[in-house]
Amino acid sequence: MRVWHALWLNRIDRKITLLERREAEAEHGRKDRPRSPEWVAEIGIGTGKPSVQVHTGTCHMIGSRRRPVSRDEARRLLTEGLRAYTHCQPDTSCTSST
Numbered sequence: 001m002r003v004w005h006a007l008w009l010n011r012i013d014r015k016i017t018l019l020e021r022r023e024a025e026a027e028h029g030r031k032d033r034p035r036s037p038e039w040v041a042e043i044g045i046g047t048g049k050p051s052v053q054v055h056t057g058t059c060h061m062i063g064s065r066r067r068p069v070s071r072d073e074a075r076r077l078l079t080e081g082l083r084a085y086t087h088c089q090p091d092t093s094c095t096s097s098t
Contacts, residue, residue: 037068039090041077051082059088 021029041051043065054074057063069077078084084091 039074053083
């Protein structure tokens with residue numbers, strides 16, 4: 001009976017250690033996650049991959065082809081005629097913030 005209990009205690013201790021390690025890794029991931037960019041240019045498919053439209057960095061409708069851009073570049077792209085995505089409205093966000 002002692003051996004059986006010792007085996008179970010060992011198994012429980014290993015599980016606790018595993019769960020603590022997973023939680024520490026998850027916390028490390030949350031803490032060290034890179035900040036999302038303020039502005040994003042969605043990139044097209046064609047030759048040279050031109051930008052298609054500008055999004056705010058928090059827009060959940062951004063496609064998988066994208067690149068982060070600075071506020072100045074987002075303004076430049078918008079003034080050059082690139083479309084502002086209608087859902088997140090980066091054209092109003094980009095010009096109203098300082």
